[in-house]
Amino acid sequence: MxxxxxxxxxxxxxxxxxxxxxxxxxxxxxxxxxxxxxxxxxxxxxxxxxxxxxxxxxxxxxxxxxxxxxxxxxxxxxxxxxxxxxxxxxxxxxxxxxxxxxxxxxxxxxxxxxxxxxxxxxxxxxxxxxxxxxxxxxxxxxxxxxxxxxxNKPRIAETIYRVSWQEEKKQWQVLDHNKRVVQTFQDEDAALARAHELAQSHRPSRLLHIKNGKEVEVFNYPLVPL
Incomplete structure (x- = not known):
């Protein structure tokens, strides 16, 4: 006792x-x-x-x-x-x-x-x-x-964010996992910074940079163990 x-x-x-x-x-x-x-x-x-x-x-x-x-x-x-x-x-x-x-x-x-x-x-x-x-x-x-x-449950599937150059509008676009435009920027570094912020707050995630039609992973943010 x-x-x-x-x-x-x-x-x-x-x-x-x-x-x-x-x-x-x-x-x-x-x-x-x-x-x-x-x-x-x-x-x-x-x-x-x-x-x-x-x-x-x-x-x-x-x-x-x-x-x-x-x-x-x-x-x-x-x-x-x-x-x-x-x-x-x-x-x-x-x-x-x-x-x-x-x-x-x-x-x-x-x-x-x-x-x-x-x-x-x-x-x-x-x-x-x-x-x-x-x-x-x-x-x-x-x-x-x-x-x-x-x-292999989908709840741990990675969310993918992309940074892509839009030639017609001459701007950098930050795209979400559905490839919808989240935000646009004139500066590439600003677009990457915003994409990093989104990816980091929605773990697990990957950040892809699209140049010349090719997707290159620039960062990934795994789940955080407790």
Whole structure:
């Protein structure tokens, strides 16, 4: 039964152990994103206002709650690559929990409250990450994305945006996935900047640049693992 004496243990788990587990989870996503050639990798720990940034790491005010990573331009942007990336979080959680259990079993690490909380909440994290469900904000759990990738569901199909030169009107056009004109520009860089903005806000997406009738991918924006 949970009692008064357990309250300090709860705060220790919530403010120290869970953030460490969350960071390891995001590290797993990042490792496979890097392995698949991802660029502009960023890890966010917590939510709320940004407290500090250190390289690719961003720590927010409520560091003990939530986390995600983002990356762009995967060189190997395929179903299997994405399955590895979205599985990376739970894989790192599982391996770290097994490592702690092994060290405790062979006497290299003393069993105690921290080791118990670490392994317990690692399993907790793995379970809810793999549970295939949508979130209220419209995003999906890792398990849901992995399942959709296996089934090749259209919900994870990429949205394609294009930047094309319109010779008759002498202007650059930004086209949506239905090839409808979203906006026109006189400047090519301005058109590309707008297309990047649209593609980044509608992940997963690809940005194609049409020149001389040829479509060339200039960027891709994969889904963001949580």
């Amino acid at each position: 949970f009692g008064i004496n357990d309250i300090p243990k709860f705060f220790l788990a919530f403010f120290l152990v869970l953030p460490v587990i969350s960071f390891l989870h995001e590290a797993g996503h990042v490792f496979f994103a890097w392995l698949m050639g991802g660029k502009n990798i960023k890890v966010t720990v917590g939510t709320g206002d940004v407290v500090f940034r250190l390289g690719m790491l961003e720590v927010r005010q409520y560091y003990f709650w939530y986390g995600h990573c983002s990356f762009d331009n995967l060189q190997r942007n395929e179903r299997f690559s994405n399955m590895l990336i979205f599985s990376g979080g739970v894989l790192f959680n599982a391996l770290s929990a097994l490592a702690v259990m092994y060290l405790v079993e062979n006497g290299s690490l003393e069993a105690g409250m921290l080791t118990y909380q670490f392994t317990y909440f690692s399993m907790y994290y793995i379970f809810f990450a793999l549970l295939p469900m949508p979130y209220p904000d419209g995003s999906f759990s890792d398990g849901k994305v992995i399942l959709d990738l296996i089934r």
